[in-house]
Amino acid sequence: MEDEHEPTDAERTHDEELAGEIDEDETVERERAVDDAELREFEERIKDSDAYDVEAEVFDEPTLRALYKLVSDGHVRAVGGVVSSGKEANVVEADGADGEVALKIYRVAASSFDDMRKYLEGDPRFEGARSKKELVVEWVRREYSNLHRASEAGVNVPEPVAHERNILVSEFVGEDGVRAPQIREVEIENPETCYEVVVGYASRLHDAGIVHGDLSEYNLLVHDGEVVVIDMGQSVDVKHPRADDLLENDCKNVARFFSSLGVGTSRDEVLKRVTG
Numbered sequence: 423m424e425d426e427h428e429p430t431d432a433e434r435t436h437d438e439e440l441a442g443e444i445d446e447d448e449t450v451e452r453e454r455a456v457d458d459a460e461l462r463e464f465e466e467r468i469k470d471s472d473a474y475d476v477e478a479e480v481f482d483e484p485t486l487r488a489l490y491k492l493v494s495d496g497h498v499r500a501v502g503g504v505v506s507s508g509k510e511a512n513v514v515e516a517d518g519a520d521g522e523v524a525l526k527i528y529r530v531a532a533s534s535f536d537d538m539r540k541y542l543e544g545d546p547r548f549e550g551a552r553s554k555k556e557l558v559v560e561w562v563r564r565e566y567s568n569l570h571r572a573s574e575a576g577v578n579v580p581e582p583v584a585h586e587r588n589i590l591v592s593e594f595v596g597e598d599g600v601r602a603p604q605i606r607e608v609e610i611e612n613p614e615t616c617y618e619v620v621v622g623y624a625s626r627l628h629d630a631g632i633v634h635g636d637l638s639e640y641n642l643l644v645h646d647g648e649v650v651v652i653d654m655g656q657s658v659d660v661k662h663p664r665a666d667d668l669l670e671n672d673c674k675n676v677a678r679f680f681s682s683l684g685v686g687t688s689r690d691e692v693l694k695r696v697t698g
């Protein structure tokens with residue numbers, strides 16, 4: 423028998439935030455409710471989108487069903503083009519109910535199960551065997567929740583809109599289908615100010631009990647003169663066993679990037695500011 427791990431308050435709060443437990447039966451029933459003809463018709467519509475041409479394999483059958491649900495619920499109106507094509511996920515621009523949205527579509531088959539598990543393991547709900555699909559669904563739900571927490575804490579992140587299976591919907595950072603550049607791709611006029619903003623964000627996240635876990639010049643976008651923090655699937659609670667290592671690494675990345683722009687700082691300086 424495995425020991426029953428009694429969740430700490432922090433874990434419990436985090437659990438509660440990840441509202442809406444997966445109900446497999448409900449999902450299966452809902453999937454059946456969408457009849458095939460309806461789905462094929464929807465697929466024909468999606469096929470007209472740029473994303474479908476570029477990356478037809480993004481929309482495998484279960485992903486198509488998830489997208490169909492998001493359309494039915496009014497979160498997505500039309501699908502645009504692929505703005506980023508990565509190992510784990512594709513990001514697609516789309517029209518939402520209220521302007522442009524980004525669809526981060528995880529590839530279930532290609533997801534690195536072991537990596538995801540390492541982050542999820544600090545949470546008692548993830549003990550025991552879980553399928554790859556369940557891990558990805560959980561990951562997406564977590565990313566949604568983390569963005570929500572970050573936004574509440576006053577950090578500039580894309581507002582999370584919805585999530586369904588392997589698809590996360592959030593506010594699109596960019597304009598007219600063109601994604602905003604990453605901070606490493608732009609010329610920063612005032613690195614010192616920008617550094618202060620980023621350290622401020624990391625500090626607010628920390629105060630809110632979250633460590634980003636992959637904070638770097640790749641996950642900071644610049645839009646309308648503001649820095650936007652993205653990519654929070656791997657973010658963990660400060661009580662997570664890996665939190666300290668991840669935080670040190672985040673601070674190291676921030677210090678390295680801004681030092682390269684001439685800002686006098688170090689990993690320990692950033693760490694002190696973030697945790698102080």
Ligand SMILES: Nc1ncnc2c1ncn2[C@@H]1O[C@H](COP(=O)(O)OP(=O)(O)OP(=O)(O)O)[C@@H](O)[C@H]1O
Nearest residue numbers: 506507508509510513524580592593594595601653
């Ligand atoms: N909400 C968004 N609005 C606009 N562009 C986005 C948004 N989210 C992500 N992107 C774009 O997609 C890229 C990848 O997104 P993200 O960093 O969240 O995924 P990732 O897990 O790092 O994926 P990969 O493995 O592909 O790098 C970002 O660098 C950014 O250019």
Ligand SMILES: [Mg+2]
Nearest residue numbers: 640641652653
């Ligand atoms: Mg990223």
